[in-house]
Structure formats: structure tokens, C-alpha cells
Amino acid sequence: MTDLAAEVAAIAADAGALAMRQWHTDFRRWEKSPGNPVCAVDLEVDAMLRERLSALVPDAGWLSEETIDNADRLAGDRVWVVDPIDGTRDYLRQRPGWAVSVALVEHGQPVIGVLDAPARGEVWLARAGQGAWRNGERLRVAARDTLAGARVPADALPQVDADLVTVEKPNSIALRIAMVAAGDADLLATIRWGNEWDIAAAVLLAREAGAAVTDAFGGALRFNTPNGEAFGVLATAPGIHAAAVERLAERARAGVKR
Template sequence: MPIANPMPKGAWLHRETDTVLGILGTAGDIVSGYFAKDTDVEFKNIDEPVTVADRECSAFITSSLRNAFPNDGILSEEEPDTTERLSKERVWIIDPLDGTQEFVIGLPQFVIMVGLALHGKPCLGIVLQPTSGLVYIGVPGVDAWVHRDGCTLSVRAGHRDELSRMRAAVSRSHLTALMETCLDDAGFAEHKRIGSAGLKAGLVAEGRADCWFHASIGLKEWDVCAPHAILEAAGATVTDCWGRDRRYNQADYHLRHGVIASNGRRHAQLIDHISRVCADHGFHRDNGFA
């Protein structure tokens, strides 16, 4: 599954983008080889399945990145974490199979995500949906792109500037009562439930949705780093549910304050709305959803 690099040669992070796209071409083949087949499923906890596809994909991506960039740190969902990454300026943050629940039931709403954080800020994100070949690429300050049906186009977040006209993307498998209340009270024009943080972020990045939020415990850095880079590159805004910037390569990789991503037109209003609903449910800025 070869994937062309849309960045001009000599652009910042061109080599990194080229390398990751090559790695993901093979990683996508690994994951696709297990899709819609009888695959053993284990559970890290009650709602976190893991399969051989997750583990094989993770092992391939991490070993390939270590060979290509031996001085960088790595944080991957399916690999043991170490404190070594905390001393690194550059850290690759990997979700080898985002949307495992959907993968397991044969629903193609899953992706492979690779992000690069520089001094804690997301500077490159690439998301691949293996069975369709859909790819999102983003380098903040450079551009964001979508590759679909053999065509690669630059993308920008949308321009809808009233909540009543905005379209929200939310979780298919982790939609809590709190998030349902946020949806109902906001009065969005519509909302779409879809698996994978990467796919929801991609919808916002290319203007097919206007916001994505996850107001609950459960997110980790690998769920958000690559999407964050793509969204920011497309002109969108990304914060936690109380409006603070997201930082990566932290000692505690749990994102206990959720995430809000939007086209930026009414981001402050979204924060006010979602943080108020959170307060009504007993969740506040200091402790988040811990």
C-alpha cells in the first residue's frame, strides 16, 4: 500500500513524513490481513480489547521508527513505557489500532495513528484507515492533506459559526450520559457517531464536521497526538474540556481532562457549554474526569 508524500521536498519534516508514510504502508497491510477474520481478542480492561493485529502493528512501527530515528523517544499503546522518553526533545506517539472495538466486530471505523511531539507540542500527525486507503496528514504551520480515492488534497476546517448550524462528531462506542447531555443541550444541527478518534478529527479537519469532543476519562496521549497535529495544521482549535492547551510526552500519559476540537469559530462557547455540563455532573477543572 504505497502512500505518496504531498509535502514539497525540503519542507520541514519532509523526511519524517516520507518515512512514516512508508512504514504505514506496510503496517496497513498487517492490520488489513487480520480484518474481518476470526481473531483472538484479549481485554486490558472491561472496554479495552486488544488483538494480535494491535501487537504486530505496534512492534513493526516502533522497530521501524527506532531504526530510522534512533535518537528519538517512543510512546506506543502496546509497548512497555519507560521514563527514557521524558528526556527526549522528539517523541513518536503511536496508536497502532485506534478503534479496536470496531475492528473486532468487522466495522471499518479504525485507523493507525502516528504523531510526533517536539518539546511537548504536536508537530506531525498521520492517520491511515487501512482498508480504504484514506490518509490524513498534518504539519502545523505547513499544511494538512487528505488522500482519498487516489487523490490528495489540501484541507481546511470549516466556517460554520453558530452552534445551531454546527455538526458534531462523537464516539460510537464510548458515548457517556454526560456527552449525550452535551449534545442535547448544545442544539447542534446534527451529530455523527463514529469509531476512532482519528476519523472524527479528520472529519473536522476537512470541514465535514465542525467539532469533536470527548468529555470522559479514558483518553491517552496516543489517542490525540496525531489528530491534534492534523487539526491544528488544518486551522482548527484543540484544547481540553476546560480550554487548556494539550501537552504531550508527559510522565502521566492519561488525558484526564478530555478534549475539544473545533473549527475555532465558537470554541470558547463550546468550552463554556461543555464545562458547565461537566460541573453539573460533578466534574471540574482541577481533577477533570479522574
């Protein structure tokens, strides 16, 4: 597993370098749907990752933001779950809050997770049962046990959460989850249906750093599901997770009905 994780990290680094070379160039960009941007670099990085990761583990299926889904992935025990550029908005705005996100999922759970964030000079790596690192430094979640004062990566918070504290918010949700893993934030929550490729690698990073990670209701997350989605993600310092679930419960119940 250690050797395989290192190979995955090397491939993700090459993908990050490819994205960096084109970051300030004139490339094609458009919207897949209103408010959902994509660019030619997303597709180029996706193609490179698929070729090299599939060669590395030939029996693994494929689930990526930039590839048409194929139900064949559900028949196998292993699948690559990939977002070639997580945080495309920041990539297009020439802001550094984006990353290449790669996870290898086995039997519904990530066992290798890599975030390569070259614009930030960061390489994040986690192996199931073996810990999580940023640039070679072992990660550990913050030891917070009260919800009030918890640091949240957000531009702004609703009045009901005025007792929380906003910190830097990269556009990449994977990087925001990773901030919890590193102890740079205490809580990250989404209350909507989201895609597995956005969170798979970062969920493993957070778990291996000691964070509590669930869906928006506090339930277990599972990957390589038929629709490739989960309802929300909640990553927190373990001492505040129950309080965060309780605070978000009404909003989660309202959101899941939409």
C-alpha cells in the same frame, strides 16, 4: 521535515496493510480491562511500528497504547506517540472506523501526524507549519460561527445538546478529530481523562487545517507528559470554540473531579 513525514506515512501505510491482511481472519482477541478490547493484530502492528520508527529516528522515545510505558521517554526532546489500531472495537466488528495513528512529538507538541485508514481508503498527513492533507487534498476546517446546528460525530446527544446535529461516528477518536480538520464535522469533544496516543496525530491535523484544539477546559494541550494523559479534547471550527468551552464548562468541572 517533508522527507521525514513521507517516510513516516510509508511506514504507517505498511502497518495499515498488515492490519488489513488480517482484518477478516481468525486472530486472538481479549480485554485488557472491562470494555477495553485488544487483539493480537494490535500487538503485531505495534511491534512493526516500533522497530521501523525507532530505526528512522533513533533518538526518539516511545509512547504507545500497546507497549508498557517507560519513563526514559521523558528525558528526550522527541518521542513517537502511537496507537497501532485506533478504533479497535470497529476493527473487531469488521467496521471501517479504525486507523493506524502515528505522531512525532518534539518539545511537547506534535510535528508530524499520520492516520492511515485503509478500510476507508484514507491517508491523512500533517506537518507542523505546513498544512494537513487527506489523500493529497489540502484540508480546511468549516467556517461555522454559531454553535447551534454544529455537526458532531456521535451516536446520540444529551438533551442539553439537542440543538446540535449528529453525523457519522467512527470508533476511532483520531478519525473523529480528523473529520473536523476536513470540514466534515464542526465539533468534537470528550470530557474525560484520555490517552495522548489517541489524539496526538489528529490534533496536529486539526491544527494545521485551522481548527481550534484544546483540552476540555479550553486550555493548551501538551504531549509526552509523565502520565501520558490529557483531560478531554475539544476540536472545533474556530468560530464556535469559545461557545463550546462555555457550554461544556460545568460538565468538565464535574468530570475532572472523578
